[in-house]
Amino acid sequence: MQIHFIAIGGSAMHNLALALAHKGYTITGSDDVIYEPSKSRLKKEGLLPKEFGWYPEKIHAELDAVILGMHAKPDNPELLSAQELGLTIYSYPEFLYEQSKNKTRVVIGGSHGKTTITSMILHVLNYHDIEVDFMVGAQLEGFDRMVHLTEHNDFIVLEGDEYLSSPIDRRPKFHLYKPNIALLSGIAWDHINVFPTFENYVEQFQIFVDTIVKGGSITYNSEDDILKKVVEASENPIRKLPYSTPEYEVENGTTLLHTPDGPMPIEVFGQHNLNNLAGAKWICQNMGVDEDDFYEAIATFKGASKRLEKLAESSDSVAFKDFAHSPSKVAATTRAVKEQYPDRRMVACLELHTYSSFNPEFLKEYRGALDAADEAIVFYLPESVAIKKLDPVSPEQIREAFQRSDLRIFTSSSDFHEFILDQNFIDKVLLLMSSGNYGGLDLEELKRRIAP
Structure with missing residues (x-):
């Protein structure tokens, strides 16, 4: 496939471009400015635009698709050219869904903790050599890219962001993934430039719960009263699986997680991280990882990039x-x-x-x-x-x-x-x-x- 990225330099966009190039697709892209580390990573793979700016001539009828990033504006010259030619235009989340329609989609959402929980899940799976497709918002130790897409993996793990999909698609990203297995970590008002009232913000999570595939599941933080009400009020015929912070103690600067085999030292700390860990544990178990294997792997998790x-x-x-x-x-x-x-x-x-x-x-x-x-x-x-x-x-x-x-x-x-x-x-x-x-x-x- 030939795919062109409008605003290829974004953190998420450049990782998707790298993943598709790794998959064998022909990738081109444009942007008016690209910062590090995106710039070096794109250059290394031969995907860095020769000149910065927008060039409508890069848009042609042979393109199979155009992927539009949030950094672009609705009057972007390349976007207008793609619309005039009638090309298929995807937002970032739309394209990820297209790539995963035949997979089991695991989506991790919430106002806080979603990157850490997604990172914990991927760390555990990687530790046990379990291959999955994924998209996560932080660079992880042991992973080359934040996005990985294949034809053969059965699962895809997606960090579900509630921000807008693209300049011409004002839906929150996580509304487009249609998860089979979902997790919500909590609801705390954010992105007020898009969701001007708390009620409007909460509504996005109500919609997300209703997008879960019938017969699927929602694992949710039962300690968040607002989230609990949202999940329990949903009439979507799905399994509702609550989780809460596990027992732990802090001894001489080390956090000890209580497990069936006794206290276990872990690298991460804080009530919110232990709560995240509990959510990650249930998702991993839904994906076939047993409890003992989860504990063995999570003991070596040092945290997501930029998080503590x-x-x-x-x-x-x-x-x-x-x-x-x-x-x-x-x-x-x-x-x-x-x-x-x-x-x-x-x-x-x-x-x-x-x-x-x-x-x-x-x-x-x-x-x-x-x-x-x-x-x-x-x-x-x-x-x-x-x-x-x-x-x-x-x-x-x-x-x-x-x-x-x-x-x-x-x-x-x-x-x-x-x-x-x-x-x-x-x-x-x-x-x-x-x-x-x-x-x-x-x-x-x-x-x-x-x-x-």
């Missing part, structure tokens, strides 16, 4: 960075780190830079999110608010939203960097949380300060 990643550690200090940015994720991550290191002073730093986080109404969702920290820091750049064409957000609004009187707020990169790098790290835990880059913070220098 240990930056540096010395005998008396440690620093983590995490992708957390939404309120529920920030709260869960902060609690997890404090629980793991209860006797050390914990400094938690959150960078606000998403569209949602600058919305005055949504800001209120952060109430109490940093309460587990001994010292709480918020960093944001007023110019980031201006770039998004939003009303200015004041430090007073942020302090009021978090409901923490001692919250320290930085609006200058240099001041924030100075604060971080000049810390006395003795008997301290530093937690950095953002989906951005902390205003260009020199992480290598931070590592040297902690572990010279």
Whole structure:
């Protein structure tokens, strides 16, 4: 097949392009800008566009399909050309469904935890040499790509994102997969630029549950009251399988998971990660992995990329960075780190830079999110608010939203960097949380300060 990618440089898009090239398809693509690591990975496989920009001449009648990425706009010249020629145009999730129509589709969704749960499942399957197709939103140890597609594998494991499918398809991605086996980890309002009310956001999960193939199953976190109501209210004739956080304990900085064979040390920690583990366990069992084999494999799981990643550690200090940015994720991550290191002073730093986080109404969702920290820091750049064409957000609004009187707020990169790098790290835990880059913070220098 000949396939052209419009906006090939995206994190998900370039991985799909690599997977299809590996499968033997002829791949071309365009983009107006491509960042690392996408750029190097595409170049290595000969898929990097020779010139950046949009070129309608790349669109021709011999193409079997065009895959449209979210980065493109509805008036993209290549898209208009493909529409004029009457070519088949897929969004990313539509194409994944087409590739998996004859497979058992396992879809992992939820406002938080879906990447970690999907990563846990794939780690266990890979550990036991069980081959499946997959799509996951993080680079995993032992895997070359985030997307893998074959003709022969029976299962495909898909991370089910609730964000929009493409510029011309406003449906959430996970509505298009029609899972046979599904999991939902929880519901916490996100993506307010697309789902302006909480009720509208919850509705997307109701629709997802109803898209599960009749006779299929939904494994769901029964500790999330909103999710529990959504699943139990669904009239879809599917099996409803609740899960909850397993028993565990923390001993001398090591998390011990209670198993039928006694306490077992594991690499990940925190109540939310143990809850994720419970969901992953039931999905693996639905896929034919027995309990003992699951425990053997999960003991070696070190976490998904960008999720509670240990930056540096010395005998008396440690620093983590995490992708957390939404309120529920920030709260869960902060609690997890404090629980793991209860006797050390914990400094938690959150960078606000998403569209949602600058919305005055949504800001209120952060109430109490940093309460587990001994010292709480918020960093944001007023110019980031201006770039998004939003009303200015004041430090007073942020302090009021978090409901923490001692919250320290930085609006200058240099001041924030100075604060971080000049810390006395003795008997301290530093937690950095953002989906951005902390205003260009020199992480290598931070590592040297902690572990010279």
